[in-house]
Amino acid sequence: MGGENIMIASEALQGQQTTTDFLASVRLRAQRRVLWLQTLWSEDIAIAKQSLAISATEVDRILTPPPVMAEAEAAFYQSDRTAQEMTQQLQLAEEQLAHDQNWQGLRQLFGLSDRESDLLLLAIAVEVDPLLRRVYGYLHDDATMGYATPWLASLLFQWNAASVPGLESGLLRWRLAVPAEGQQHGSIASAWVADPYIVGWLVQGQRLDPMLGTAVQRIPATPGTGQTCLYPAELAAMREFIVAIAHTPPDHPEALPSFTALELELIAPEGAGKRTLAAQVCGSLGVSLLVADSSLLLGAEVSLTLAAERVLRVLRSARLNRSVPYWHRVEDTNPKVWRSLRDTSQLTIFGATAPLGQRHNGALRRVVSLPSLTRKQRLELWQQLTNGSPVPDPVLNWVLTPGEITEAARAARAGTAAVVAVCQQMVHHEPGELFNLLICPYTWEDIVLPSAIRQHLEELEQQARLRWQVYEEWGFERLCPVGRGITAMFAGPSGTGKTMAAQVLARSLGMELYRVDLAGVVNKYIGETEKRLKQVFDACERANVVLFFDEADALFGQRTQVKDAHDRFANIEIDYLLQRMEQFDGIAILATNRKGDMDQAFIRRLRFIVDFIQPGPTERLKIWKLALLERSPGGEALLENLDWQRLAKQLNMTGADIKGAALGAAFLARASGTRITMQHLFHAAQREMAKHGIVIRAGDWEG
CATH class of the missing domain: 3.40.50.300 (P-loop containing nucleotide triphosphate hydrolases)
Known part of the structure; x- marks a missing residue:
């Protein structure tokens, strides 16, 4: 290599006034190696000035066994005064490096060997000080090789033989430094590149990648x-x-x-x-x-x-x-x-x-x-977040997460209504293909039921309203280890008020009512029904809604004797439903007009079973009077000479039938331009009962 390149290498090493402490070792080792090479190449340089021929001295030097050259280099470092001074400086640099917490921590954290550490240090140095690329090229005796190699590391750090880190080495496993793109891993002459994040972490204290x-x-x-x-x-x-x-x-x-x-x-x-x-x-x-x-x-x-x-x-x-x-x-x-x-x-x-x-x-x-927050925990978190603002009902009685309570607290200054709206947006799911929203226009005053059934429904409402206080504050949740929801069955003939009762309960509790679309849930493909049921339960568990399964016998029917694969998987679906119903923390109502077809395992797990019956004369009278308004909103009289007792006693109809007949009679009267009369009601009742295959004759009516 020419004298001009020797000068460039020396200037690159001496030119920087400030370097990172842990790189002083690399710089001193390179300087000392350059000094040695200058001595070796002095004769080659003189010959090179006269011709381009490769000198015999250079060939002899190259072919000298590496151990012999290593001994000669070591002897030079001990005999040459400048090299001795560099060696003393190098010892001080090595001591500083041994006390560098970042560098030693890096070695310890990733289990780096001495040789891996040497190669990594060499690769980092050239990233911190790009001028060292020219020095590396000089030390390789090849201007194009301005990078760290295992061969160069072996010379600078005086390994007994050059070697390449194995694939399981900490250096490669953690990608602290890797062979450059296109380089062969197993070669001692392959270029190695330090990861930029590792360089930044050591030099700049860079925290994150x-x-x-x-x-x-x-x-x-x-x-x-x-x-x-x-x-x-x-x-x-x-x-x-x-x-x-x-x-x-x-x-x-x-x-x-x-x-x-x-x-x-x-x-x-x-x-x-x-x-x-x-x-x-x-x-x-x-x-x-x-x-x-x-x-x-x-x-x-x-x-x-x-x-x-x-x-x-x-x-x-x-x-x-x-x-x-x-x-x-x-x-x-x-x-x-x-x-x-x-x-x-x-x-x-x-x-x-x-x-x-x-x-x-x-x-x-x-x-x-992680368990759901208790009522007490939700209250305490709300008070911490809002400095004692009034606690809205969703925070107390909905199963909100800490994140949702935190979000709701941001709306506390806007008032309770705003908080409730925020909570609904967070936990309510839009009605989809598996369930739909039922409006709840009715109150307890709108529904007519026998006193025993009404009392049963009121008990259901009380448990739904007070369950968290009883479970958590009184400690009765130990009796409900699987799920803390409330499940009920409304059984009875069509039109006896099952759906209306669910609407009344949902409105009284301040909850929305979602009716499950069984046609969308039940699927002929094996395993698909379970997936859809899981979607339904997961969507409604915390949404503070009442889940209403109408005609539930189609979904919760009895398990069958296994005759083929479909029977076996149908039974698996029912077993899954049993488990999921027990784990459900919400309120679910199953409605059926075929209670006898329901699987007994379901019935045993239900908290409430409410049997709806046909209304008697007393209930029918109340229903007729609720259905037929005496005056319009504008004050116009709508009824004329109605015999209420006759309607209640002689027309054995359900509540739904009575409402249908009252509506039909209203249209008949409006079409004839008169008030609603007994004749209108009789004709409408005939039409309504004909839907069930029941014929009401004029003689029956008059009788």
Whole structure:
């Protein structure tokens, strides 16, 4: 190599006045090596000035056995005064490097060997100081090789022989440095490139990997995270579990606790506070939490290769920041992605709305399901968020998550009505193909029932209204370990008031009424009915609605003798329904006019069974008077010479039939330009009863 290049290499090493402390070692080693090469190449340079021929001296030097050359180089460093001074400076630099917490922490966290550390340091140096590329080219005796190589590292750091890090090395496994694109991994002359995040972390103190963007957030290790713990029992159990399994190196008490590979799954609805609880657990352990949004990083549109790389980047950032990784919203992530967690993580926390299933990555796993907030907890959280504002009914009696209560609290200044509207928007689902909204125009004054049935319905309403006080404040939830909902069956002939009673109850409770479309739920394809039923129950569980299954015998009928695969799966559907009904925390009403066809297993699990019967004369009289208005809203008289007792006694009709007859008579009277008379009512009653195949003759009426 020419004298001009020697001058360039020397100037590149001496030109920078300020360098990062941990790179002083690389610079001094390169300077010392340049000094040695200048001595070796001095004769070659003289020959090169006279001709382009390769000198015999250069060939002899190249063919000299490496151990002999290494001994000669070592002897030169001991004999040359300038080299001796560089060696002394190098020893001081190495001592400083040994006390550099970031560098030594990096080595320890990722288990780097001395040789891996040397190669990484060489790769980082050229990223921090790009002028070193020319020095590297000089040291390689090739101006195009301005990068770190295992061969160059072996010379500068005086390895006994050049070697390449294995695929299982910490350097490659954590992608701290990798062969440049297009380079062969196994070659000692391959170019190695340091990861930009690792360079930034060492030089600039860069906390998070910029490649992950806003999908990652670090929550510092603050005990309690400044928020009230909503799940103290779960926090204590998780912390006890972690501490029991973890072991911290005695000589590094400040390090992260070490684990065999431990995973915690926090299962709860969105907004339940899983992330806050994870931060509180980590805060109690004195470590920070690194939150990664899986829906942004590992969505379905992300390839498996890219997803695995992002997982590794998150775990790498967690280690560098002494943090526990928390994966948020992991439900839709490809399970294969988590295989990359094997042997790469100590403690990992997942947040999901349902258990994730087996992942077969060798980690010890514990699933923690977070309970719904109690009435008392919802009240306390509301008061903390609003400084004692009046508590609206949804906060007290709806199963709201902490996130939903927090959102509702933002509307507290606008008044109770605004808060209720916000709560409805958050938890109510728009009627879809599986259920539809029923209007609830009726009150208790509009429905006519025998006193025993009415009392039964009032008891149902009381339990629906007071269930949280009885369950939680009085402690009776121990008697309902599976589900705390209320299920009822309304059984009786058509038209006896089952649907109307459901409407009255829903309105009295301040709840919406959703009627399940059984034609849309029941499906001929095996397993599809269960999926649709799950959608119905999941959508209505927390929506503070009454779920109404009309003609429920079509869905909740008796199990059959198994004759073929369809019978077997039909029975599985019924078994699933039994289980799901028990777990349901809402209010469900099953209506049927064929109680005898219902599966007895259902009937045993129902809280209320209300038998609706045909109305008697007394009830029919009240229904007729409710159905037939004496005057219009404008004050016009509408009725003429009605015999109420005769209507009630001689027309054995249900409430629905009476309403239909009253409406038909009103149209007949309007068409004839008269008031409603007995003749109009008789004719309308004939039409109404003919729908049921019952003929009313004039003689029967007169009789």
